[in-house]
Amino acid sequence: MEKVTVSLPSVEAVKSFTNIILDYNGDFDLLQGHYAIDAKSLNGVLSMDLSRNMELVIHTQGDASEIINAIDEFIVK
Secondary structure, rough: EEEEOOOOHHHHHHHHHHHHHHOOEEEEEEEEOOEEOOOOOHHHHHHOOOOOOEEEEEEOOOEEEOHHOOOHHHHHH
């Protein structure tokens, strides 16, 4: 399990992010406050407050570094 903080400030960013995440096996949760949604769900992500950062929790059997590299533009550094 890996955790990274992501920023998805626009509908376009959400669409791009979810399209990337859909290419990978595993479970991906986005957390914001006490809300948790499936990061592969476009409608779910759009229901979050896009003006605030979210924590992405990556549940995968293998190394998460490929996924993290693929979503690098959305990671808060």
